[in-house]
Amino acid sequence: MTTPHPALQHVAKTTGPPPIHLAKKHGRPGFVLWMEGLSGSGKSTLSKTLAAKLHADGWNVEILDGDEVRQGLSPDLGFSRKDRETHAHRVSYVARVLSRNGVAVLVALITPYESSRKAARTSVGERFTEVYIKAPLDICQKRDVKGLYKKTQSGHVTQMTGVDDPFEEPANPDLVVDTSSDSVETCAGVILGHLKAKGFLPN
Protein backbone atom coordinates (compact mmCIF):
# COMPACT_ATOMS: atom_id res chain seq x y z
CA MET A 1 0.00 0.00 0.00
CA THR A 2 1.29 3.45 -0.83
CA THR A 3 1.76 6.08 1.86
CA PRO A 4 -1.10 8.59 1.73
CA HIS A 5 -0.47 12.18 0.79
CA PRO A 6 0.12 14.26 3.95
CA ALA A 7 -3.18 16.05 3.38
CA LEU A 8 -4.98 12.69 3.52
CA GLN A 9 -3.24 11.06 6.45
CA HIS A 10 -6.03 11.97 8.88
CA VAL A 11 -8.46 10.13 6.59
CA ALA A 12 -6.28 7.04 6.33
CA LYS A 13 -6.44 6.69 10.12
CA THR A 14 -10.21 6.49 10.09
CA THR A 15 -10.58 3.84 7.39
CA GLY A 16 -10.41 0.26 8.54
CA PRO A 17 -12.51 -2.84 8.13
CA PRO A 18 -16.18 -1.97 7.84
CA PRO A 19 -17.93 -1.77 11.17
CA ILE A 20 -20.33 -4.68 11.34
CA HIS A 21 -23.19 -2.52 12.70
CA LEU A 22 -23.09 -0.57 9.43
CA ALA A 23 -23.52 -3.76 7.42
CA LYS A 24 -26.40 -4.87 9.64
CA LYS A 25 -28.16 -1.55 9.23
CA HIS A 26 -28.53 -2.38 5.55
CA GLY A 27 -30.11 -5.75 6.17
CA ARG A 28 -28.34 -8.91 5.08
CA PRO A 29 -24.59 -8.29 5.37
CA GLY A 30 -22.58 -8.83 2.23
CA PHE A 31 -19.27 -10.59 1.83
CA VAL A 32 -16.21 -10.75 -0.38
CA LEU A 33 -15.24 -13.93 -2.19
CA TRP A 34 -11.70 -13.30 -3.41
CA MET A 35 -10.68 -15.72 -6.18
CA GLU A 36 -7.04 -15.80 -7.23
CA GLY A 37 -5.21 -17.95 -9.73
CA LEU A 38 -3.37 -18.05 -13.03
CA SER A 39 -4.85 -16.68 -16.23
CA GLY A 40 -7.09 -19.43 -17.60
CA SER A 41 -7.49 -21.16 -14.25
CA GLY A 42 -11.25 -20.48 -14.21
CA LYS A 43 -11.84 -17.35 -12.13
CA SER A 44 -14.14 -15.57 -14.59
CA THR A 45 -16.06 -18.73 -15.46
CA LEU A 46 -16.67 -19.55 -11.80
CA SER A 47 -17.56 -15.98 -10.87
CA LYS A 48 -20.25 -15.93 -13.59
CA THR A 49 -21.63 -19.32 -12.54
CA LEU A 50 -21.69 -18.27 -8.88
CA ALA A 51 -23.21 -14.88 -9.69
CA ALA A 52 -26.10 -16.56 -11.52
CA LYS A 53 -26.81 -18.80 -8.54
CA LEU A 54 -26.60 -15.92 -6.04
CA HIS A 55 -28.81 -13.71 -8.22
CA ALA A 56 -31.39 -16.48 -8.29
CA ASP A 57 -31.34 -16.44 -4.47
CA GLY A 58 -32.05 -12.72 -4.43
CA TRP A 59 -28.58 -11.36 -3.79
CA ASN A 60 -27.21 -8.13 -5.16
CA VAL A 61 -24.05 -9.39 -6.80
CA GLU A 62 -21.08 -7.53 -8.19
CA ILE A 63 -18.27 -9.24 -10.07
CA LEU A 64 -14.97 -7.40 -9.91
CA ASP A 65 -13.14 -9.15 -12.71
CA GLY A 66 -9.51 -8.24 -13.29
CA ASP A 67 -10.03 -8.18 -17.04
CA GLU A 68 -12.65 -5.45 -16.88
CA VAL A 69 -12.11 -3.63 -13.65
CA ARG A 70 -8.59 -2.64 -14.63
CA GLN A 71 -9.95 -0.47 -17.42
CA GLY A 72 -12.27 1.40 -15.09
CA LEU A 73 -10.15 1.55 -11.97
CA SER A 74 -6.51 1.36 -12.98
CA PRO A 75 -5.95 2.53 -16.55
CA ASP A 76 -2.86 4.31 -15.22
CA LEU A 77 -1.24 1.09 -14.02
CA GLY A 78 0.93 -1.54 -15.69
CA PHE A 79 2.05 -4.95 -14.53
CA SER A 80 5.04 -4.27 -12.31
CA ARG A 81 4.87 -5.68 -8.79
CA LYS A 82 4.09 -2.22 -7.41
CA ASP A 83 1.32 -1.60 -9.95
CA ARG A 84 -0.26 -5.00 -9.45
CA GLU A 85 -0.27 -4.42 -5.69
CA THR A 86 -1.78 -0.97 -6.11
CA HIS A 87 -4.46 -2.40 -8.41
CA ALA A 88 -5.31 -5.16 -5.91
CA HIS A 89 -5.49 -2.52 -3.20
CA ARG A 90 -8.02 -0.49 -5.21
CA VAL A 91 -10.10 -3.57 -5.93
CA SER A 92 -10.12 -4.52 -2.24
CA TYR A 93 -11.32 -1.02 -1.38
CA VAL A 94 -14.24 -1.24 -3.79
CA ALA A 95 -15.02 -4.77 -2.58
CA ARG A 96 -15.07 -3.54 0.99
CA VAL A 97 -17.47 -0.66 0.44
CA LEU A 98 -19.81 -2.78 -1.66
CA SER A 99 -19.84 -5.69 0.77
CA ARG A 100 -20.64 -3.49 3.73
CA ASN A 101 -23.79 -2.46 1.88
CA GLY A 102 -25.09 -5.97 1.50
CA VAL A 103 -23.54 -6.86 -1.84
CA ALA A 104 -22.12 -10.31 -2.56
CA VAL A 105 -18.80 -9.33 -4.12
CA LEU A 106 -17.05 -11.84 -6.34
CA VAL A 107 -13.46 -10.84 -7.07
CA ALA A 108 -11.77 -12.61 -9.96
CA LEU A 109 -8.22 -11.32 -9.94
CA ILE A 110 -4.92 -13.13 -10.57
CA THR A 111 -3.50 -11.53 -7.38
CA PRO A 112 -0.01 -12.99 -7.82
CA TYR A 113 1.44 -11.66 -4.57
CA GLU A 114 0.75 -12.96 -1.09
CA SER A 115 1.15 -9.43 0.28
CA SER A 116 -1.87 -8.28 -1.77
CA ARG A 117 -4.02 -11.20 -0.63
CA LYS A 118 -3.12 -10.51 2.99
CA ALA A 119 -3.81 -6.79 2.60
CA ALA A 120 -7.21 -7.50 1.00
CA ARG A 121 -8.15 -9.77 3.90
CA THR A 122 -7.14 -7.13 6.42
CA SER A 123 -8.94 -4.37 4.53
CA VAL A 124 -12.25 -6.22 4.21
CA GLY A 125 -12.26 -7.76 7.68
CA GLU A 126 -14.20 -10.78 8.85
CA ARG A 127 -16.60 -11.10 5.90
CA PHE A 128 -13.83 -12.10 3.51
CA THR A 129 -12.79 -15.43 2.15
CA GLU A 130 -9.98 -16.32 -0.17
CA VAL A 131 -10.31 -19.16 -2.66
CA TYR A 132 -7.41 -20.36 -4.77
CA ILE A 133 -8.66 -21.31 -8.24
CA LYS A 134 -5.95 -23.81 -9.00
CA ALA A 135 -4.87 -25.29 -12.31
CA PRO A 136 -1.37 -26.23 -13.48
CA LEU A 137 0.30 -23.79 -15.84
CA ASP A 138 0.39 -26.30 -18.71
CA ILE A 139 -3.39 -26.77 -18.51
CA CYS A 140 -3.94 -23.00 -18.48
CA GLN A 141 -1.61 -22.70 -21.46
CA LYS A 142 -3.55 -25.37 -23.34
CA ARG A 143 -6.84 -23.61 -22.56
CA ASP A 144 -5.34 -20.25 -23.55
CA VAL A 145 -8.78 -18.65 -23.34
CA LYS A 146 -7.55 -15.20 -24.35
CA GLY A 147 -4.66 -16.24 -26.55
CA LEU A 148 -2.23 -14.54 -24.18
CA TYR A 149 0.05 -17.54 -23.61
CA LYS A 150 0.54 -17.84 -27.35
CA LYS A 151 1.34 -14.15 -27.54
CA THR A 152 3.84 -14.62 -24.72
CA GLN A 153 5.58 -17.37 -26.67
CA SER A 154 5.88 -15.16 -29.72
CA GLY A 155 7.15 -12.27 -27.57
CA HIS A 156 4.11 -10.05 -28.19
CA VAL A 157 3.12 -10.15 -24.53
CA THR A 158 5.51 -9.90 -21.59
CA GLN A 159 5.03 -9.94 -17.81
CA MET A 160 2.69 -12.90 -18.16
CA THR A 161 1.98 -14.35 -14.73
CA GLY A 162 3.38 -17.85 -14.34
CA VAL A 163 5.59 -17.49 -17.43
CA ASP A 164 7.88 -14.49 -17.09
CA ASP A 165 6.24 -12.90 -14.06
CA PRO A 166 5.82 -14.53 -10.64
CA PHE A 167 2.80 -16.21 -9.16
CA GLU A 168 3.34 -16.82 -5.46
CA GLU A 169 1.55 -20.02 -4.48
CA PRO A 170 -1.17 -18.95 -1.98
CA ALA A 171 0.10 -19.65 1.52
CA ASN A 172 -3.17 -19.47 3.39
CA PRO A 173 -6.24 -19.72 1.18
CA ASP A 174 -9.50 -20.57 2.95
CA LEU A 175 -10.30 -23.02 0.15
CA VAL A 176 -8.62 -24.51 -2.91
CA VAL A 177 -10.55 -25.77 -5.92
CA ASP A 178 -8.74 -27.67 -8.65
CA THR A 179 -10.28 -26.82 -12.01
CA SER A 180 -8.05 -29.29 -13.85
CA SER A 181 -9.72 -32.23 -12.14
CA ASP A 182 -13.21 -30.96 -11.24
CA SER A 183 -15.98 -29.55 -13.40
CA VAL A 184 -17.29 -25.98 -13.27
CA GLU A 185 -20.47 -27.22 -11.53
CA THR A 186 -18.49 -29.20 -8.95
CA CYS A 187 -16.13 -26.31 -8.18
CA ALA A 188 -19.02 -23.84 -7.92
CA GLY A 189 -20.85 -26.24 -5.60
CA VAL A 190 -17.80 -26.60 -3.37
CA ILE A 191 -17.41 -22.82 -3.19
CA LEU A 192 -21.11 -22.35 -2.34
CA GLY A 193 -20.75 -24.98 0.40
CA HIS A 194 -17.76 -23.10 1.74
CA LEU A 195 -19.71 -19.81 1.78
CA LYS A 196 -22.46 -21.57 3.75
CA ALA A 197 -19.94 -23.04 6.19
CA LYS A 198 -18.51 -19.56 6.74
CA GLY A 199 -22.01 -18.30 7.51
CA PHE A 200 -21.99 -15.90 4.54
CA LEU A 201 -24.89 -17.75 2.91
CA PRO A 202 -27.82 -19.33 4.71
CA ASN A 203 -27.82 -23.14 4.90
Ligand SMILES: Nc1ncnc2c1ncn2[C@@H]1O[C@H](COP(=O)(O)OP(=O)(O)O)[C@@H](O)[C@H]1O
Ligand atom coordinates in the same frame (compact mmCIF):
# COMPACT_ATOMS: atom_id res chain seq x y z
N1 LIG B 1 -13.78 -26.46 -13.12
C1 LIG B 1 -13.64 -25.41 -13.92
N2 LIG B 1 -13.82 -24.17 -13.43
C2 LIG B 1 -13.66 -23.08 -14.23
N3 LIG B 1 -13.32 -23.14 -15.53
C3 LIG B 1 -13.11 -24.36 -16.07
C4 LIG B 1 -13.26 -25.54 -15.29
N4 LIG B 1 -12.99 -26.60 -16.08
C5 LIG B 1 -12.70 -26.11 -17.29
N5 LIG B 1 -12.78 -24.76 -17.31
C6 LIG B 1 -12.52 -23.93 -18.50
O1 LIG B 1 -11.32 -23.20 -18.26
C7 LIG B 1 -11.40 -21.92 -18.85
C8 LIG B 1 -11.18 -20.87 -17.76
O2 LIG B 1 -11.17 -19.60 -18.33
P1 LIG B 1 -11.46 -18.28 -17.50
O3 LIG B 1 -12.61 -18.50 -16.60
O4 LIG B 1 -11.54 -17.16 -18.46
O5 LIG B 1 -10.12 -18.17 -16.63
P2 LIG B 1 -9.54 -16.90 -15.83
O6 LIG B 1 -10.67 -15.94 -15.63
O7 LIG B 1 -9.03 -17.47 -14.55
O8 LIG B 1 -8.45 -16.33 -16.67
C9 LIG B 1 -12.78 -21.81 -19.49
O9 LIG B 1 -12.67 -22.14 -20.86
C10 LIG B 1 -13.59 -22.87 -18.75
O10 LIG B 1 -14.64 -23.40 -19.52
Ligand SMILES: [Mg+2]
Ligand atom coordinates in the same frame (compact mmCIF):
# COMPACT_ATOMS: atom_id res chain seq x y z
MG1 LIG C 1 -10.74 -13.93 -16.26
